[in-house]
Amino acid sequence: MNNDDKLLQCAERIERLVSRLVENRNGCPKCRVEVSLTADPPEEIYNHPQAAHFLERSEKQVYRYRINGRLPFTRDETGQYCYLKADLERLFEELHGFPKGGFHK
Secondary structure (H helix, E strand, C coil): CCHHHHHHHHHHHHHHHHHHHHHCHHHCHHHHHHHCCCCCCCCCEEEHHHHHHHHCCCHHHHHHHHHCCCCCCEECCCCCEEEEHHHHHHHHHHHHCCCCCCCCC
16 A cells, blocks of 8 residues: 555545534534634533523523423533523523514614
8 A cells, every 4th residue: 555545544534533523513512613614603602600691580490491401501521501602592582582682673
């Protein structure tokens, strides 16, 4: 096997690994930022108390939303629950009937 064949095999392995990373990027918010192949800015991540403040609900209610499956979550490296701003905005609009910050013209 010559060097060109070896390089081609390495390139194919790297391509497969990157594809697997992109497929699994929703598992961790930090990985989502590191693996992203687009120029999208990283999503804002909120901890449990911040999520409660954002939704204008108690921390207990946020817990209920999480347990009932209404609020998707992930965990950070310390095991704490984290919520993406997009998920909080979606739930806020569902709860209040208008987007966070009101309607813009």
